[in-house]
Amino acid sequence: MTDSLITIDGDRLWRSLMELAEIGAYDDARTGLRxxxxxxxxxxxxxxxxxxxxxxxxxxxxxxxxxxxxxxxRRDGTxxxxxxxxxxxxxxxxxxxxxxDGCLGVLGGLEVVRTLTERxxxxxxxxxxxxxxxxxxxxxxxxxxGSAVAAGRIAIKDAHDLIDRDxxxxxxxxxxxxxxxxxxxxxxxxxxxxxxxxxxxxxxxEAGLTVGVxxxxxxISWQEITISGRAAHAGTTPTELRADAGLAAAQIIxxxxxxxxxxSYGQLRATVGxxxxxxxxxxxxxxxxxxxxxxxxxxxxxxxxxxxxxxxxLAGLEGSQPGLGLSTRRMxxxxxxxxxxGIQKAIATAADDHGLAHLSLLSGxxxxxxxxxxxxxxxxIFVRGEYDGISHNxxxxxxxxxxxxxxxxxATTLVRLAGE
Amino acid sequence: MTDSLITIDGDRLWRSLMELAEIGAYDDARTGLRxxxxxxxxxxxxxxxxxxxxxxxxxxxxxxxxxxxxxxxRRDGTxxxxxxxxxxxxxxxxxxxxxxDGCLGVLGGLEVVRTLTERxxxxxxxxxxxxxxxxxxxxxxxxxxGSAVAAGRIAIKDAHDLIDRDxxxxxxxxxxxxxxxxxxxxxxxxxxxxxxxxxxxxxxxEAGLTVGVxxxxxxISWQEITISGRAAHAGTTPTELRADAGLAAAQIIxxxxxxxxxxSYGQLRATVGxxxxxxxxxxxxxxxxxxxxxxxxxxxxxxxxxxxxxxxxLAGLEGSQPGLGLSTRRMxxxxxxxxxxGIQKAIATAADDHGLAHLSLLSGxxxxxxxxxxxxxxxxIFVRGEYDGISHNxxxxxxxxxxxxxxxxxATTLVRLAGE
Numbered sequence: 053m054t055d056s057l058i059t060i061d062g063d064r065l066w067r068s069l070m071e072l073a074e075i076g077a078y079d080d081a082r083t084g085l086r087x088x089x090x091x092x093x094x095x096x097x098x099x100x101x102x103x104x105x106x107x108x109x110x111x112x113x114x115x116x117x118x119x120x121x122x123x124x125x126r127r128d129g130t131x132x133x134x135x136x137x138x139x140x141x142x143x144x145x146x147x148x149x150x151x152x153d154g155c156l157g158v159l160g161g162l163e164v165v166r167t168l169t170e171r172x173x174x175x176x177x178x179x180x181x182x183x184x185x186x187x188x189x190x191x192x193x194x195x196x197x198g199s200a201v202a203a204g205r206i207a208i209k210d211a212h213d214l215i216d217r218d219x220x221x222x223x224x225x226x227x228x229x230x231x232x233x234x235x236x237x238x239x240x241x242x243x244x245x246x247x248x249x250x251x252x253x254x255x256x257x258e259a260g261l262t263v264g265v266x267x268x269x270x271x272i273s274w275q276e277i278t279i280s281g282r283a284a285h286a287g288t289t290p291t292e293l294r295a296d297a298g299l300a301a302a303q304i305i306x307x308x309x310x311x312x313x314x315x316s317y318g319q320l321r322a323t324v325g326x327x328x329x330x331x332x333x334x335x336x337x338x339x340x341x342x343x344x345x346x347x348x349x350x351x352x353x354x355x356x357x358x359x360x361x362x363x364x365x366l367a368g369l370e371g372s373q374p375g376l377g378l379s380t381r382r383m384x385x386x387x388x389x390x391x392x393x394g395i396q397k398a399i400a401t402a403a404d405d406h407g408l409a410h411l412s413l414l415s416g417x418x419x420x421x422x423x424x425x426x427x428x429x430x431x432x433i434f435v436r437g438e439y440d441g442i443s444h445n446x447x448x449x450x451x452x453x454x455x456x457x458x459x460x461x462x463a464t465t466l467v468r469l470a471g472e
Numbered sequence: 473m474t475d476s477l478i479t480i481d482g483d484r485l486w487r488s489l490m491e492l493a494e495i496g497a498y499d500d501a502r503t504g505l506r507x508x509x510x511x512x513x514x515x516x517x518x519x520x521x522x523x524x525x526x527x528x529x530x531x532x533x534x535x536x537x538x539x540x541x542x543x544x545x546r547r548d549g550t551x552x553x554x555x556x557x558x559x560x561x562x563x564x565x566x567x568x569x570x571x572x573d574g575c576l577g578v579l580g581g582l583e584v585v586r587t588l589t590e591r592x593x594x595x596x597x598x599x600x601x602x603x604x605x606x607x608x609x610x611x612x613x614x615x616x617x618g619s620a621v622a623a624g625r626i627a628i629k630d631a632h633d634l635i636d637r638d639x640x641x642x643x644x645x646x647x648x649x650x651x652x653x654x655x656x657x658x659x660x661x662x663x664x665x666x667x668x669x670x671x672x673x674x675x676x677x678e679a680g681l682t683v684g685v686x687x688x689x690x691x692i693s694w695q696e697i698t699i700s701g702r703a704a705h706a707g708t709t710p711t712e713l714r715a716d717a718g719l720a721a722a723q724i725i726x727x728x729x730x731x732x733x734x735x736s737y738g739q740l741r742a743t744v745g746x747x748x749x750x751x752x753x754x755x756x757x758x759x760x761x762x763x764x765x766x767x768x769x770x771x772x773x774x775x776x777x778x779x780x781x782x783x784x785x786l787a788g789l790e791g792s793q794p795g796l797g798l799s800t801r802r803m804x805x806x807x808x809x810x811x812x813x814g815i816q817k818a819i820a821t822a823a824d825d826h827g828l829a830h831l832s833l834l835s836g837x838x839x840x841x842x843x844x845x846x847x848x849x850x851x852x853i854f855v856r857g858e859y860d861g862i863s864h865n866x867x868x869x870x871x872x873x874x875x876x877x878x879x880x881x882x883a884t885t886l887v888r889l890a891g892e
Contacts, residue, residue, distance in 0.1 A: 253708035285863040286743035286766040288673035288836035305722035323706035334764040344754040416708035445703040
């Protein structure tokens with residue numbers, strides 16, 4: 053097996069990462085760093101996609117664009133009928149991102165192909181590198197959107213109809229940016245899917261390791277809560293006559309943190325990332341408030357209990373101020389997704405053969421791999437992040453060495469899965 | 473004294489109120505009612521001012537526009553050298569307003585002049601009706617701005633330099649709307665100032681009364697709190713490593729309500745009307761939050777203690793999450809303003825003479841009268857509001873009868889103060 057050990061060109065990989073990071077770059081006032089803002093299907097995202105699409109073609113790959121705008125770049129194998137081994141990730145980012153989230157997986161896949169081609173290494177199965185559309189879900193409200201359509205969980209029409217805060221639809225933005233492709237929206241099941249991604253957490257750094265084998269993705273629950281109260285004058289309306297939507301929103305946020313701190317829900321994480329009040333004026337009691345609740349839990353049962361207890365809390369809160377109304381809308385819900393043991397083993401063996409100590413860990417974030425797991429054997433490689441693994445932040449950073457070692461493991465795993 | 477009893481034309485007053493309310497009107501989705509949105513120095517506010525300015529001139533009044541954009545409409549008296557008796561209020565509104573707040577005081581003053589002129593009643597002192605600029609303070613952040621400049625508390629240059637959220641300045645918006653006047657920015661002290669305003673509270677309705685004599689204005693404290701945390705991924709960042717600015721904002725809101733409910737600060741009212749987080753995305757821990765705190769208290773000592781205890785709470789909160797930073801900016805601060813006993817007595821006597829039972833009460837809201845109180849004997853008349861006196865809301869409503877009775881009392885008070 054050690055014959056097929058592949059060592060990629062870490063400098064070339066790093067240069068590609070840094071060149072891509074210039075697209076959508078901005079000067080982040082808070083950190084003093086250069087950040088990345090490439091929300092899905094914006095002009096910046098389209099520019100990034102065109103750059104990478106050109107690189108795929110320069111590497112001799114054929115590229116298909118599907119109706120969801122997913123880019124599928126293919127390096128043929130020696131057996132024309134064999135199902136491909138697939139890798140990839142996404143190029144879209146949150147509004148305050150770094151250079152690595154998603155991009156490492158895509159450019160890592162590209163680097164594997166560049167390395168194989170310059171060394172004249174052929175494989176029996178094709179190797180495909182995929183760029184999934186709107187993985188982050190921050191623009192159109194549903195994360196892993198492109199891979200969910202490819203894996204058949206979400207219908208292409210429903211995906212096209214999703215709109216952003218300005219009312220622009222996925223379908224219209226795909227057409228506007230030139231990425232409304234054709235052919236089937238669902239993938240033929242590949243032989244396997246292996247994705248390399250930065251950890252976005254502190255586990256590998258704390259353990260002093262560079263790479264990890266991902267055993268699965270924790271359960272994720274997103275909901276939007278809308279609260280209606282009554283606008284009233286701040287100076288004259290007695291406290292007991294108020295229906296203060298902003299206060300209710302604040303109480304939910306504080307209650308969520310208490311749930312986390314109680315330890316009663318295992319490794320529950322809770323985040324309120326979106327919060328807005330209306331009319332949003334100093335001397336008016338908020339008539340409306342809207343917030344999102346992002347819950348994560350590695351345990352499906354604990355997650356279900358946390359959701360039920362939150363729903364119970366909301367019902368009680370509704371009665372706490374006369375005139376208060378609450379409604380919730382489910383935005384996303386995925387259960388714990390366990391990854392394939394065989395693929396995990398292949399990754400672990402490749403890491404061993406490269407002389408890299410590693411550990412197995414669960415992913416805290418959602419990834420396209422969890423969608424692909426529904427249609428083929430799937431697992432992921434995590435690469436260590438610095439600064440407690442901070443991500444979705446311009447401080448996000450993985451060293452050139454860590455990135456190269458992660459893609460070494462990816463390359464060796466892909467080549468072995470693709471066969472001679 | 474009953475000789476000088478003046479009864480105004482309530483129908484004409486009502487028609488003027490309703491006509492003005494069409495300017496800046498909008499259909500309020502929440503209440504199903506017609507609301508008013510005339511933020512200071514917007515196009516709608518300018519249109520409202522031009523309408524009322526025309527009415528002043530039709531009533532035979534001369535109109536001066538001062539450098540702050542305050543409109544001063546004058547009906548001459550028989551003694552050219554006598555200081556005027558002044559009344560008035562404001563025409564600007566909050567974004568979700570009704571038809572009465574401020575407008576009743578301005579159009580009531582106009583109605584008094586119309587009535588005096590059609591009855592051929594002259595007074596020794598001039599009667600002036602003033603429209604103050606930006607009373608609400610919601611656009612440029614400082615309430616009672618026009619009257620504060622007229623009374624000398626705020627320098628005209630500082631007022632002109634205030635900017636709204638889009639960076640537009642008071643000075644530029646005065647010029648754009650055609651209301652950058654000339655002459656002195658500070659008023660020569662009038663003989664007296666009497667303002668009629670809706671109560672914006674439930675006291676008169678609960679007592680079954682139509683009018684009240686206002687004894688003063690409670691202390692008001694506005695501050696803006698900015699919280700800096702750290703953007704981080706919702707799924708991967710351990711709770712103990714987070715610096716969640718949104719959570720801190722929520723904790724402040726909940727703590728303020730606890731302070732109010734404790735009863736330890738007398739009749740403290742606390743409102744967080746403005747609340748925003750950044751980057752405001754579902755799966756990112758907020759890196760920044762901003763909120764405003766509006767405190768009211770009829771007692772200066774209790775108010776000072778509430779402010780000090782809030783500051784202590786904020787200092788403690790800053791240490792509760794590593795990496796959290798808090799800063800505060802004072803937006804407005806006024807002490808309890810007691811009104812002149814002689815003017816209160818004149819109002820009470822006029823109400824008695826009109827056969828109107830009344831009570832004395834403190835104002836919960838700030839009013840231009842509290843600024844004028846610094847330069848001349850001042851007091852206010854309150855008119856009952858329906859629906860618990862709800863205000864800053866399209867449901868704000870006072871009956872035609874209540875408005876007419878309040879302006880009867882104003883007319884009689886003004887004429888007696890102006891003398892024969």
